[in-house]
Amino acid sequence: MNEYHALLTLYNNELNCVPILYRMKWPSGFICPRCGHTSHYTVSTRRLPIYECRSCRHQASLTTGSVMEKSRTPIHKWLIAMHIIAASDEGINAVRLSELIKVTYKTAWSIMNKIRLAISDSDRAILLTGRIEAKQEVFMKQPHPTHDALLKERAAIVAQAHTKHSVKPYMKIKIIKSEQRSRSKLNRQAENEFLEEHVSSEHTSLEINRKHVNPPGDLALLPAMAKTAFQWLNDTFHGLSESRAQLYLDEFCFRYNHAGNTTCSPLESLLRLCISFSAVYQNRQQRKNEGFPRWNRDGRRLASNSNNH
Numbered sequence: 001m002n003e004y005h006a007l008l009t010l011y012n013n014e015l016n017c018v019p020i021l022y023r024m025k026w027p028s029g030f031i032c033p034r035c036g037h038t039s040h041y042t043v044s045t046r047r048l049p050i051y052e053c054r055s056c057r058h059q060a061s062l063t064t065g066s067v068m069e070k071s072r073t074p075i076h077k078w079l080i081a082m083h084i085i086a087a088s089d090e091g092i093n094a095v096r097l098s099e100l101i102k103v104t105y106k107t108a109w110s111i112m113n114k115i116r117l118a119i120s121d122s123d124r125a126i127l128l129t130g131r132i133e134a135k136q137e138v139f140m141k142q143p144h145p146t147h148d149a150l151l152k153e154r155a156a157i158v159a160q161a162h163t164k165h166s167v168k169p170y171m172k173i174k175i176i177k178s179e180q181r182s183r184s185k186l187n188r189q190a191e192n193e194f195l196e197e198h199v200s201s202e203h204t205s206l207e208i209n210r211k212h213v214n215p216p217g218d219l220a221l222l223p224a225m226a227k228t229a230f231q232w233l234n235d236t237f238h239g240l241s242e243s244r245a246q247l248y249l250d251e252f253c254f255r256y257n258h259a260g261n262t263t264c265s266p267l268e269s270l271l272r273l274c275i276s277f278s279a280v281y282q283n284r285q286q287r288k289n290e291g292f293p294r295w296n297r298d299g300r301r302l303a304s305n306s307n308n309h
C-alpha cells in the first residue's frame with residue numbers, strides 16, 4: 001500500500017478536489033449548460049458547491065453527467081481510483097481499492113465498473129485510421145482441445161493503427177464472441193463486426209493476419225502486447241469471465257495508449273472522459289443510429305450502410 005500513500009495525501013478531502021473537477025469540466029471557465037452564459041453565483045452546500053447561472057438561474061453541479069453523478073462516495077475517493085487506473089503500471093482490483101479508500105467492496109466495485117464503462121465508451125468512439133494491422137490471438141490455450149477445455153479458451157482481435165501525427169500506434173484488443181471463436185482462422189463475422197465498429201473509412205492500409213501463427217515484421221508485436229494484456233488480466237483479477245474481460249482489456253489499452261503522453265497526461269484524459277461520460281454515451285448511441293460504414297473482407301468499404309444490425 002506504500003505506493004499509494006502520496007495519493008491519499010494528495011486527494012485527502014472532497015473540497016480540495018473541487019478546483020480539479022472545475023478545471024476539467026469548464027477548462028475555459030464556467031459555461032451554463034442551459035443558456036451558454038459565462039458567469040455564475042457559487043452556492044455553498046453541505047457537500048459540493050452548486051454553480052447558479054447569473055442569467056437563467058440554472059443550477060449546475062460538477063458531477064452532473066459524470067461517472068460520479070448521484071454517487072454518495074466523496075469525490076476525492078473517486079479521484080484516487082482514477083489516478084491509479086490512469087497512471088499506475090497495473091491498475092487495481094476492487095478488493096485492494098476498497099481497503100485503500102475505506103469503502104465497502106460493493107462501492108469499490110461500482111466505482112471501478114463506472115470508470116471502466118467510461119473508458120470503454122470513449123474507446124468505442126475512436127475509430128482506427130492510418131496504417132492498421134490486426135491479428136487474431138487465442139488465450140488460455142488448452143493443451144488438449146476437448147469440448148470442455150475449449151470453453152476455457154478466449155480469442156481476441158488485437159489491432160494497432162499508425163498515423164502520421166501520433167508518436168506511437170493506437171491499440172485495441174477486442175474479445176471475439178464465443179460463438180464466433182475459432183482456433184485456426186479468424187471468423188469472418190467476427191472480423192466484419194470489428195471492422196464495422198472500430199475501423200474508420202479514412203484508413204490508408206489494412207493488414208489482417210487471419211491465421212493463428214506468429215507473423216514476421218511489425219505484426220509480430222501484436223501477439224506480445226496481447227500476451228502482456230492477458231497476463232495482467234489473470235494476475236490482477238485471478239480469472240477471466242467472458243463478460244468482464246472486454247472492460248478489463250479496454251482499461252489495459254487505455255493505459256497503453258495514454259502512457260507517456262506529454263500534451264495531456266493520462267490522468268487528465270481519464271478525468272475528461274469520466275466527466276463527460278453521459279455525453280460520450282449519447283454520441284455513441286447517435287453514431288449507432290446513423291449506422292457505421294461497412295466493409296468487406298478485403299478492407300473495401302461497402303456502398304450501403306443502411307442494413308446495419
Ligand SMILES: [Zn+2]
Nearest residue numbers: 032035053056
Ligand atoms: Zn444559464
